[in-house]
Amino acid sequence: MTLKRTALLSLCVLLLAGCNRYDLFRVGGFKQESFSNKVDLLFVLDNSTSMTDESIALANNFDDFISSLADQQELPSDGVTDATANYIQSVRERGSVLNYQVALTTTDIPNDFGALKTELLARGDNKIEQRFIDDLLCNATCFCDENTPGCLCGPKDEPGTCDVPYDATFTCTNNPEFPGSVSQQYLDCVCGETKWQNANCGSGAEEGLEAVLMAMCRSHPNPPSVCFDKSHSQLDKSDIGSNNEGDRELLRESSLLVPIILSDEGDVSRRLVNGQVSIDTYTEIFDQFRQRMAFVVVGPDNDWDQDGLGYFDETYVYGTSTTSRDSDGGGEYDGTEVENGRDPTGGGDDDASANPGSKPPRLPCSEVPDGAAWSVVRYETMTEVTRGRYIPITEAAPGCGPRRFTEILDQLGEMLANLADAFPLQSIPQTDTITVIVDDVEVTEAGSTTDDLTGQSVFTDGWSYRSTDNAIVFHGTAVPEFNAKVEIYYLPQEGKPRDLPF
Amino acid sequence: MHLLFIGLTSVGAYAQDNVTIGVVDNDDLHVVQKILYPKTSRTELHGSVGLMPFDAYLTTPNAQLGIQFHNSETLSFGAVAGGGYGLKTKVYRDLESPGFGVVPYAFRYLTSVLGGVEWAPIYAKASVSGAQVLHYDVYLAGRAGVSVEQSLIPNTAGSDLALAPTLSPAIGTRVWVNDTSTLRFEFRDDVLIERRAITASTHVKQNANVLVGYSIWSAAKK
Numbered sequence: 001m002t003l004k005r006t007a008l009l010s011l012c013v014l015l016l017a018g019c020n021r022y023d024l025f026r027v028g029g030f031k032q033e034s035f036s037n038k039v040d041l042l043f044v045l046d047n048s049t050s051m052t053d054e055s056i057a058l059a060n061n062f063d064d065f066i067s068s069l070a071d072q073q074e075l076p077s078d079g080v081t082d083a084t085a086n087y088i089q090s091v092r093e094r095g096s097v098l099n100y101q102v103a104l105t106t107t108d109i110p111n112d113f114g115a116l117k118t119e120l121l122a123r124g125d126n127k128i129e130q131r132f133i134d135d136l137l138c139n140a141t142c143f144c145d146e147n148t149p150g151c152l153c154g155p156k157d158e159p160g161t162c163d164v165p166y167d168a169t170f171t172c173t174n175n176p177e178f179p180g181s182v183s184q185q186y187l188d189c190v191c192g193e194t195k196w197q198n199a200n201c202g203s204g205a206e207e208g209l210e211a212v213l214m215a216m217c218r219s220h221p222n223p224p225s226v227c228f229d230k231s232h233s234q235l236d237k238s239d240i241g242s243n244n245e246g247d248r249e250l251l252r253e254s255s256l257l258v259p260i261i262l263s264d265e266g267d268v269s270r271r272l273v274n275g276q277v278s279i280d281t282y283t284e285i286f287d288q289f290r291q292r293m294a295f296v297v298v299g300p301d302n303d304w305d306q307d308g309l310g311y312f313d314e315t316y317v318y319g320t321s322t323t324s325r326d327s328d329g330g331g332e333y334d335g336t337e338v339e340n341g342r343d344p345t346g347g348g349d350d351d352a353s354a355n356p357g358s359k360p361p362r363l364p365c366s367e368v369p370d371g372a373a374w375s376v377v378r379y380e381t382m383t384e385v386t387r388g389r390y391i392p393i394t395e396a397a398p399g400c401g402p403r404r405f406t407e408i409l410d411q412l413g414e415m416l417a418n419l420a421d422a423f424p425l426q427s428i429p430q431t432d433t434i435t436v437i438v439d440d441v442e443v444t445e446a447g448s449t450t451d452d453l454t455g456q457s458v459f460t461d462g463w464s465y466r467s468t469d470n471a472i473v474f475h476g477t478a479v480p481e482f483n484a485k486v487e488i489y490y491l492p493q494e495g496k497p498r499d500l501p502f
Numbered sequence: 503m504h505l506l507f508i509g510l511t512s513v514g515a516y517a518q519d520n521v522t523i524g525v526v527d528n529d530d531l532h533v534v535q536k537i538l539y540p541k542t543s544r545t546e547l548h549g550s551v552g553l554m555p556f557d558a559y560l561t562t563p564n565a566q567l568g569i570q571f572h573n574s575e576t577l578s579f580g581a582v583a584g585g586g587y588g589l590k591t592k593v594y595r596d597l598e599s600p601g602f603g604v605v606p607y608a609f610r611y612l613t614s615v616l617g618g619v620e621w622a623p624i625y626a627k628a629s630v631s632g633a634q635v636l637h638y639d640v641y642l643a644g645r646a647g648v649s650v651e652q653s654l655i656p657n658t659a660g661s662d663l664a665l666a667p668t669l670s671p672a673i674g675t676r677v678w679v680n681d682t683s684t685l686r687f688e689f690r691d692d693v694l695i696e697r698r699a700i701t702a703s704t705h706v707k708q709n710a711n712v713l714v715g716y717s718i719w720s721a722a723k724k
Contacts, residue, residue: 019558020557020558020608020705020707020708021705022559022606022607022608023606023607023698023701023703024604024605024606024607025604025605025606025607025655026603026604026605027598027603027604027605028603426603433700433701435655435656435657435700437656442656442657489605489655491607491700491701
């Protein structure tokens with residue numbers, strides 16, 4: 001071979017091998033640009049006869065809560081001074097930058113089946129507080145009197161004999177403004193005289209989880225088939241979209257759905273057997289919607305450790321008796337306990353077949369009957385699984401008085417303000433290739449342990465990957481500050497993130 | 503008549519090949535006359551600036567310093583060390599923007615140290631517009647060493663630096679300015695065996711480099 005040919009061949013080999021190959025990672029996060037600040041708030045109200053006081057408290061305090069989210073003022077944007085002021089305001093009043101919607105349904109499945117009882121209201125709507133409160137009072141609150149079975153109220157128009165205060169000073173006008181507290185006269189004015197009384201009183205079976213599911217089924221454009229399962233549901237295909245109003249949808253793309261369940265009793269949703277604490281049936285159904293969710297439950301007292309010695313101590317005092325849960329010293333869940341039938345099947349203390357009355361004990365500050373605390377555990381577990389919040393509706397024992405609603409709504413507002421802890425990814429990642437950078441500093445992966453009570457994972461500071469909504473979730477001190485630059489690099493599982501234009 | 507007969511029958515005289523005396527034919531030439539700038543037993547210090555422009559995602563300005571010991575007119579050995587910094591191209595910036603959200607797991611060149619041999623079989627002269635004669639040589643280089651590159655995707659859990667064994671063929675030319683200085687032009691192709699931490703994979707990577715430099719030579723031995 002001549003020198004010339006050799007040189008030419010060598011050059012060709014070099015050129016052919018000259019294209020450097022790189023794996024293509026996805027990068028998610030960015031500086032607020034792709035992170036969604038959309039929040040869909042769905043109040044799920046227990047409208048049984050025992051919840052009148054709480055419903056009134058919600059109406060009385062809702063004004064302040066929604067005002068913090070209903071900041072209508074346009075932020076000035078002229079120069080560095082305004083920009084600084086805007087940033088300070090956004091840090092102090094995080095709710096003011098949430099793109100929210102709010103609506104309400106009830107836990108009364110036989111009558112309402114997840115249908116909205118209020119307008120689907122959104123940030124920017126005119127008089128959003130007034131409209132929500134009026135719908136709440138007129139369409140979703142049970143104001144009972146002596147004619148309603150189980151009601152403790154007296155005749156109407158008699159001061160002090162009913163849960164609804166009497167205010168002779170109120171003057172009804174056309175479209176009156178909410179005076180700050182509910183009265184019989186105000187209800188007569190906005191709802192129609194006598195139309196509010198003995199109306200909207202739901203069944204005694206509070207199915208909070210089922211109500212959320214049905215509300216989602218009515219809202220999603222292509223709901224899963226379980227929504228139309230005739231053994232549990234009365235919905236059919238004509239109900240698709242029934243919770244949407246015009247082009248406004250309850251479940252928006254890339255939004256966070258926050259069901260807020262208010263009830264003084266636990267959950268007895270129909271897809272679970274009474275006594276069953278596992279909520280896997282519902283979590284698996286919710287997963288099918290591929291919607292980010294964070295449950296908030298304002299529910300019965302859940303103070304399990306009432307003697308202050310820890311939940312798993314050997315003795316637990318409730319009422320006037322002492323019960324040892326670990327009579328053989330083998331540990332709470334050693335499967336050998338037979339006292340009170342705690343684990344008759346040997347499948348573990350909290351399996352569905354265990355005597356429901358044996359775990360956990362009665363909650364003295366709640367309306368939950370003895371032996372039915374499993375219904376509260378369901379709500380508690382759902383809030384933990386979805387990283388929401390559980391807020392007892394009453395103060396702790398021995399007082400057991402009603403908790404101030406402003407405190408409840410403050411906690412809710414704080415939770416909403418801290419939403420920026422999860423970043424959904426556009427593709428399914430190879431989890432061992434995930435790298436997370438916040439403000440140019442790498443964040444390490446969080447360690448996890450399992451909570452003994454609920455069996456759920458508890459994380460240390462850092463990030464974790466949540467497969468249910470394909471998101472990176474930040475924990476503890478690793479949650480990015482508002483306006484932080486978040487970059488999440490990962491290799492997608494399909495090997496090629498998308499078709500590139502070259 | 504007699505003269506005619508003699509003319510018709512006499513054999514024509516063959517012209518003899520010209521015999522040139524005192525002239526050397528082209529085929530007789532095997533060396534360049536008057537090598538003004540010999541290299542034997544001389545040391546060359548060189549510095550170059552270069553650019554690696556052929557990668558789709560990174561453009562790398564770099565600088566190299568080297569030393570070469572010339573054993574003969576054709577063979578020399580030496581070492582070269584350099585550093586640079588890969589800059590993202592517009593293609594890379596477009597890909598990593600929110601519009602695409604794609605980040606190539608690319609590595610930028612930081613530094614390298616190579617040693618090897620140069621073979622300069624060609625020494626030539628060129629006439630530039632008839633006004634000047636340039637002396638130059640052409641060499642091929644074969645070097646080996648190590649390169650250090652940095653991942654564009656941070657990975658402090660492992661390391662975002664890659665230490666890659668490198669083979670580096672090159673071709674270049676030196677143009678003599680005077681007896682002690684030359685201009686260098688070199689095309690070099692570093693071939694790296696690179697281990698990438700995040701994907702736990704090994705890749706062959708090429709850093710093709712175009713260099714322009716200047717050399718200083720030690721004095722020629724008489």
